[in-house]
């Protein structure tokens with residue numbers, strides 16, 4: 249149950265996979281690579297509640313940490329995937345202190361939040377007793393607020409200060425869309441890179457984790473030099489595209 253926290257405390261950036269394809273066999277394969285954690289995406293990916301449950305079991309069986317991105321504003325789902333055994337939840341489009349408070353409230357038990365009691369399955373996933381799960385999970389889990397709009401950037405210091413918010417996750421695509429008012433993303437481009445540094449600094453200044461999405465290894469390496477604590481690398485499309493392209497490109501008969 250403390251594996252994500254302990255890995256973060258190691259101090260080197262933690263690489264994690266970003267998955268929208270919900271097939272459990274695929275998640276099992278991804279978790280076998282050198283990622284510390286696997287994110288299952290319910291916002292833009294194909295995960296539903298059943299596939300998140302199965303995916304969490306597959307990730308934990310590989311000794312890795314399961315993360316879930318919930319759909320926008322679905323605080324009920326934050327509590328629900330925690331009950332399935334998630335160790336971290338990513339909430340998209342956290343644009344205000346009110347959003348952050350509602351998210352944190354769904355993630356943490358009293359007195360910090362109002363997560364409803366139903367921990368038996370999650371405790372079993374980690375082989376701990378219900379009292380031990382209840383005692384430890386608020387500190388061991390990550391509630392990550394996505395900062396990906398101009399509104400969120402304007403309020404980032406207040407958002408990271410909310411009790412129960414453990415850190416931020418930078419969504420560079422939506423951030424660039426919002427900042428540039430252009431629906432074609434320019435992730436980590438010249439119009440947003442200084443803003444990205446401001447977001448990281450705000451998280452660090454309040455003792456919270458700075459985490460981010462990177463669509464490719466180059467962006468991931470750049471984020472590591474900026475002190476980002478946990479960095480996703482690629483996503484299904486690039487994993488499959490690069491693998492298939494390698495096989496086809498090496499053929500000498502097509």
Ligand code: 3PY
Pocket residue numbers: 340396418419420421422423461
């Ligand atoms: C973004 O870049 O906007 C994200 O949400 C990461 O997928």
Ligand code: MG
Pocket residue numbers: 340396419421422
């Ligand atoms: Mg986004």
